[in-house]
Amino acid sequence: xxxxxxxxxxxxFSDFVTRGVCIAKKDARIYYFKPQIVGFGILIPAFVYLxxxxxxxxxxxxxIPGLVGMVSLFGASSIEAIAIPIxxxxxxxxxxxxxxxxxxxxxxGKSLAGSAFGIMLSxxxxxGAVLLSGxxxxxxxxxxxxxxxxxFTFSALGMLVAAAAKDMPTANISLTALRLPMIFIGGxxxxxxxxxxxxxVISYLTPLTYLVEALREAVAGPSIMFAVDAAVLLAWFIVLxxxxxxxxxxxxxxxxxxxxxxxxx
Amino acid sequence: xxxxxxxxxxxxxxxxxDGVSFEVARGEFFGLLGPxxxxxxxxxxxxxSLTKPTSGSAKxxxxxxxxESLAVKRKIGVVSEVSNLYNxxxxxxxxxxIGELYGVNKSTKVERAKQLLEVFQLYERRNDRVIGYSKxxxxxxxxxxxxxxxxxxxxxxxxTSGLDVQSSRLIRSLVKGLNKEGxxxxxxxxxxxxxxxxxxxxxxxxxxxxxxxxxxxxxxxSLQGEHIVEIAFDRNRSDxxxxxxxxxxxxxxxxxxxxxxxxxxxPSDVIKKMxxxxxxxxxxxxxxxxxxxxxxxxxxxxxxxxxxxxERMELLRVVKxxxxxx
Numbered sequence: 001x002x003x004x005x006x007x008x009x010x011x012x013f014s015d016f017v018t019r020g021v022c023i024a025k026k027d028a029r030i031y032y033f034k035p036q037i038v039g040f041g042i043l044i045p046a047f048v049y050l051x052x053x054x055x056x057x058x059x060x061x062x063x064i065p066g067l068v069g070m071v072s073l074f075g076a077s078s079i080e081a082i083a084i085p086i087x088x089x090x091x092x093x094x095x096x097x098x099x100x101x102x103x104x105x106x107x108x109g110k111s112l113a114g115s116a117f118g119i120m121l122s123x124x125x126x127x128g129a130v131l132l133s134g135x136x137x138x139x140x141x142x143x144x145x146x147x148x149x150x151x152f153t154f155s156a157l158g159m160l161v162a163a164a165a166k167d168m169p170t171a172n173i174s175l176t177a178l179r180l181p182m183i184f185i186g187g188x189x190x191x192x193x194x195x196x197x198x199x200x201v202i203s204y205l206t207p208l209t210y211l212v213e214a215l216r217e218a219v220a221g222p223s224i225m226f227a228v229d230a231a232v233l234l235a236w237f238i239v240l241x242x243x244x245x246x247x248x249x250x251x252x253x254x255x256x257x258x259x260x261x262x263x264x265x
Numbered sequence: 266x267x268x269x270x271x272x273x274x275x276x277x278x279x280x281x282x283d284g285v286s287f288e289v290a291r292g293e294f295f296g297l298l299g300p301x302x303x304x305x306x307x308x309x310x311x312x313x314s315l316t317k318p319t320s321g322s323a324k325x326x327x328x329x330x331x332x333e334s335l336a337v338k339r340k341i342g343v344v345s346e347v348s349n350l351y352n353x354x355x356x357x358x359x360x361x362x363i364g365e366l367y368g369v370n371k372s373t374k375v376e377r378a379k380q381l382l383e384v385f386q387l388y389e390r391r392n393d394r395v396i397g398y399s400k401x402x403x404x405x406x407x408x409x410x411x412x413x414x415x416x417x418x419x420x421x422x423x424x425t426s427g428l429d430v431q432s433s434r435l436i437r438s439l440v441k442g443l444n445k446e447g448x449x450x451x452x453x454x455x456x457x458x459x460x461x462x463x464x465x466x467x468x469x470x471x472x473x474x475x476x477x478x479x480x481x482x483x484x485x486x487s488l489q490g491e492h493i494v495e496i497a498f499d500r501n502r503s504d505x506x507x508x509x510x511x512x513x514x515x516x517x518x519x520x521x522x523x524x525x526x527x528x529x530x531x532p533s534d535v536i537k538k539m540x541x542x543x544x545x546x547x548x549x550x551x552x553x554x555x556x557x558x559x560x561x562x563x564x565x566x567x568x569x570x571x572x573x574x575x576e577r578m579e580l581l582r583v584v585k586x587x588x589x590x591x
Contacts, residue, residue, distance in 0.1 A: 022365040030353045091349040097315055099366040100338040
């Protein structure tokens with residue numbers, strides 16, 4: 001009996017992962033090279049960083065975590081903020097809904113696509129920054145772990161915003177309105193300790209702060225705080241992912257029906 | 266195979282589907298007809314586990330559409346009115362993706378995709394991106410995608426809407442073939458002739474309620490007391506319709522193109538009177554024939570829509586569909 005239920009559970013888990021990866025591969029194939037992704041995911045963070053860092057002396061231990069944190073945020077959150085509105089518009093979203101996969105599987109697959117893009121961009125950025133600045137990352141493993149947890153969190157953030165938004169412009173404006181303040185108070189350009197007390201309190205309410213702190217600990221050397229930062233990021237990921245599932249479920253079962261099928265196709 | 270009891274969907278005070286009940290047997294071809302906003306798509310969405318009913322129950326192959334939605338989704342194939350495929354991918358890639366989503370193993374999905382694309386006459390174009398396909402080709406790929414996991418029930422929402430004659434014929438013959446092989450098919454269509462040709466049984470839904478449900482032939486025979494005399498004169502006069510209506514044996518007159526449809530319970534008397542009418546009004550009869558009531562006549566009677574409203578409905582639907590595509 002116990003063996004039977006454990007084999008069912010392992011089969012369900014394997015289906016969850018396989019189908020999630022299948023959705024992620026499809027999203028990567030279709031959306032990674034969309035012009036909007038290049039704009040919102042790569043060019044905006046590059047311009048923002050250049051405009052604040054050019055002409056200033058930023059030490060490598062501040063530069064690498066800040067830059068990589070920002071690239072993770074923009075890269076990972078952009079994919080689904082573009083993909084979900086496009087899929088709703090073209091009604092390919094319904095292809096996923098009518099398939100025998102749970103909303104959690106769809107959200108997992110899409111998070112995977114967003115985070116894989118964010119990881120790729122973050123690691124390329126980190127490598128470039130290390131080579132150009134001549135500095136080192138004391139604990140590369142911790143650095144990669146922080147990037148992975150952080151990008152999953154930001155991908156879930158992008159998905160939640162896209163799930164709640166009515167179209168692509170709304171999703172991108174809402175996301176930009178969330179991302180820009182996070183950059184200024186998340187320790188990207190200056191250490192959090194240098195912020196006024198009120199802003200410091202707010203900065204601890206945003207996930208980017210914990211990613212930048214975790215990356216800083218990985219660059220500087222092992223610290224007990226790394227585990228705390230990673231755990232907070234993980235908690236953010238679970239909360240954002242769960243909210244995305246709830247919003248997508250609610251929207252798919254109510255509002256689209258009232259608009260499309262009830263009032264006439 | 267499909268068992269629906271007192272199914273209801275309310276949006277606030279309004280009931281989109283209002284206590285609908287019907288059964289569809291295994292292997293049956295069932296059609297749901299009704300004007301826009303009658304509740305067809307809401308019914309289909311509840312049956313395919315995309316919308317939760319407010320009350321009532323819907324079961325497919327014994328599985329509850331709400332509490333066992335994943336099990337239901339494994340047993341059904343759904344083709345919506347819009348050919349929702351990934352335009353950036355080829356037909357082959359779309360089928361491979363959907364096969365994986367349904368858990369079809371690699372060798373099986375390759376074999377079935379090849380077979381389906383050959384049947385749908387698309388195998389040669391399998392590696393072309395879907396964005397370059399015609400509407401008819403996209404619809405065929407979409408149907409192939411819905412069949413890849415070998416569903417027990419196929420839901421078709423307006424499968425031939427807006428397609429050219431050749432594509433429509435091909436799709437009709439394919440779904441007829443699938444039904445002959447034993448697949449249960451649930452169809453919604455605006456083309457009443459299509460339902461007449463394909464369905465074993467149809468239900469007509471109006472304002473969320475099923476007003477009539479039977480085989481097309483039985484429904485037509487329910488109007489047996491009513492005949493239509495179709496008549497065309499050599500020239501048009503604006504008062505012909507009024508003059509024809511004045512006769513007490515004429516129930517109704519509708520004009521379709523250059524022909525008048527005279528609805529009556531006494532066709533032979535109407536024919537005699539038409540000849541007299543033509544002579545006294547110096548009109549020449551170009552053609553005259555009698556017709557049995559069609560399923561469209563049943564539809565018109567049940568929904569209260571006349572021919573002009575049906576035309577408007579179709580026009581509105583085409584405009585909306587082209588708006589969505591644009």
